[in-house]
Amino acid sequence: MLEIVDLACIRGDRRLFSGLNFSLMPGSLLYIKGHNGSGKTTLLRTICGLFLAEDGEIRWNDKNVRSLCEDYNKEVLYLGHHNGIKYDLTGYENLQISATLDGDDVDEDKILYALAKMGLAGFEDLPTQVLSQGQKRRVALARLLINSSKLWILDEPFTALDVAAVDLLQSVIAEHVANGGMVILTTHQEVALTAGQVQTLQLGD
């Protein structure tokens, strides 16, 4: 279980939010809303530990994440505005390296399957440099299929994706939640997923 207690964040000299409290149970999805510049990205980066909060605490299964360090990293997967893939490596190599670093033991078939499922069959062995904006995003998202983390933190995962890919990603997220995972996501696009019964958190006014 993830608990956010009295969190406050400052960027530059603007206080983005303070006294933020919420908790997230296994099997649930949190949709963070807010206009441009309301602090969504900052909140997500704070939760996964890339940004240091000004005040407050983030707790994972009742322990402060700062004391958990690498154990917490194992439970979290973050996908931000950047794709986080090397453009000089192929999609296959990218996934393989990130799996090794994540400490997951995945075999070749699983990676090929993940790429194929993201609609990249035939593109596995091209350096991702030559892929289009949306295809690069798909490579990054294929990580979701081979990773064993509990908590997914997705910052506008639907950008650059075409309609088919948006649908696919929604089903992947829904499945993860159904299997007891947790998801925190932001998006400005109206998708079916966020229209349903999900927790929402509104940042800004």
Place this chain on the structure above:
Amino acid sequence: MLEIVDLACIRGDRRLFSGLNFSLMPGSLLYIKGHNGSGKTTLLRTICGLFLAEDGEIRWNDKNVRSLCEDYNKEVLYLGHHNGIKYDLTGYENLQISATLDGDDVDEDKILYALAKMGLAGFEDLPTQVLSQGQKRRVALARLLINSSKLWILDEPFTALDVAAVDLLQSVIAEHVANGGMVILTTHQEVALTAGQVQTLQLGD
């Protein structure tokens, strides 16, 4: 009037499209559809002259654009996946420089008005570095309001924008078209604009 005659583009060793023909009259909008990697970005960059087509011709008012050179540049405004703004300069300075380079003579009020209209009142004098993803995009889009080009070429202009900004941008585009301008755009998001009576071009299958 913009005419595309028998256009063919190759990237790497994939032929993206060939024998592409269409024309665009003043006062109309062309919506280019296509799945990820179908060649939309490539087509747009070819039209505005950043990418050299393999074959075919692009004609502006019956003259080949290659012979028009800078006169054609004056008529075209391109906004791509990149925002094209300097992060060390403020929004105001960015707009002022791009207006000077575009050869437009705009005064201070007009720039401030454009920024305010894009919802950036109060952020004019911050280096754009510290703005959020969506706010940066808004600065880039504010150029549309102070530019006098006829043809707007917009590659996924709605990414990173929140709902209010998407609506605003749609009305800006609609107004430009109503005033006899031309717009070519791509987007994966379903917006009201593209659902109406517009020309569409489908790339890929």
Place this chain on the structure above:
Amino acid sequence: MSINWFKFSSPATFYPLAGKLIPIFGVLTALIGIFGLYWGFFQTPDVLTDQKQYYRIIFIHVPAAWMSMWLYVIVVAWSLIGLIFNARLAYMIAAAVAPTGAIMTVLALFTGAVWGKTSWGTWWDWDPRMTSELILLFIYVGYMALRSAIEDNRRSDRASAVLALVGLVCIPVIFWSVNCPDPNQCAALHQSSSMSGIESNILFAMLTMTVSFWMYCFLVPLMRARNIILEREHDTAWVTEMLEVKK
């Protein structure tokens, strides 16, 4: 009685405190400085071996050289406090001290060069002590360059603190290597200080000037720290309140 240190570690309480200290240090700097200069110019011999009058540059040169080194240690100390306690004020003080340190280094180099011209007939030589001072200047410049290259205050505070610490580990090694370029002869090298056998009047003037320099090095960083605080906290409640009261 125990002092509540945490109270003073907040910019809001430090700001007025610094405001009160500044005039005190200002007066001390001036008084001690004038006295030291007076002593240096009128109570010391006119000629020291073959250096004539010019040796009196020592009253600026030596305090400046000492301060340039001390101030680096102070920068490191505040950076360390900042990193350990995540204290904003400590970083701000470190930021305020560094430019003064750099200025002291420049002053030491400049007075040293002038002195060298008058006594050795050359502006510059690659003597270990001079070289070390020059390297110290580079290190100060690097520190300040890094700090001002980073827009975000939090990042620039912490990044420059790490750099200062790295410098602390490296500087002794660097100075020692400059002093002893041939490791086979280092043991034999006798590091003689030119202070030994110095006339007591000269020594007294020099020490007085050093105290004056210390005061100056409290004064200016305090003033700079106040500016930094105002700049960074300009939209907090207490600054707005204070500015309104002033109006």
Place this chain on the structure above:
Amino acid sequence: MFNIFRCIVMRDLTLAMRRKTDVLTTMFFFIIVVSLFPLGVGTEKETLRHIAPGVVWVAALLASMLALERLFASDYSDGTLEQMLLTPQPLTVLVLGKVLAHWLLTGLPLVLIAPLVGLQYHLSIESTGVMMLALLIGTPVLSLIGAIGAALTLGLRGGGILLSLLILPLYIPILIYGSGAVAASAIPGSELQAYFSLLAAFLLMALIFSPLATAAGLRISVE
């Protein structure tokens, strides 16, 4: 036209001023490199005086080249460069503006700091003067030639070092005549005018050809 030119120069100067360090870093790099040599070579006066012209010019080459990398790189990565290509202005004017701003920020400081180096290496006053003049004529050529390389290596991984491979060889004539002038000035009665005429001729040639080549390079790299 002049309006546009000024706009570009001012833009780049403003950008540099925003980061105050940008202006000073090239200068300090130059000073540091120059100061490293005596530590490696030894500090005998005669040797130092002898190698001074070579060291100064090699350091100037390197300083100017290192700064070059930034000439177009940031404009490229944030997309402002492609916007410049799309403006209805002659690209050569934009390029010249950017090169001028670059020289003001990186070349001129080297000229101004040269006397300090003269002190460090025990050069005579005349030699120092000759060095300053040679740097004043030579450094703009470095910026102009370098711009071509910077345009061609834009966006390539390892651009910095690749750039140095492309342009350092082109810098050689400047190095030879620049340091030649300084070395000759130490010999009483030697004729220096030939050196300066040659440097000036290089400058003229670079002014004419480099903007064209740079503009072409930029178009290729952005595609």
Place this chain on the structure above:
Amino acid sequence: MFNIFRCIVMRDLTLAMRRKTDVLTTMFFFIIVVSLFPLGVGTEKETLRHIAPGVVWVAALLASMLALERLFASDYSDGTLEQMLLTPQPLTVLVLGKVLAHWLLTGLPLVLIAPLVGLQYHLSIESTGVMMLALLIGTPVLSLIGAIGAALTLGLRGGGILLSLLILPLYIPILIYGSGAVAASAIPGSELQAYFSLLAAFLLMALIFSPLATAAGLRISVE
């Protein structure tokens, strides 16, 4: 743990191999800088032999420093660096892996190319051998120290030249003892062991402290 280390090293080596030039550029940069000096200084045998150790080491410093810029930069800009910070692996191991790969690509080639430089500067065979050994121990220290600077200047405008300001002064001990060893080797009967012990001690110290400082720097910069 070793698995992770190998994965990172292999990843960076693969990336470099994809752009074949990457591997050779540092080496060529080194050769070019070393070859420029005789053009600026003149080609008398005695002078060259005298300045050789200093020139070689300054060139090695610069070459290693130039390549450093790329150590984390591309990982930072494409977001893979923040992903690395989020992996459940100790960051110091990842850093060490990256530094090792970097040294294999930029430090080792300098060691291998050193004999060529020895020929250019008329060094004796023993001196050349000493130079190679000194480079072999010294260049890893350069990479390790440089990594700290690279981490701290990540993503800053003007990073390359700023980086040089930060770390060139820290390279000074290596420069002094590296070139000192080579210079001493030219004097018959001189004792070299002290030089090498010192260099080895620096290496040890750098191995212990640098990964920690670099990891801290990375965390700060990515925020």
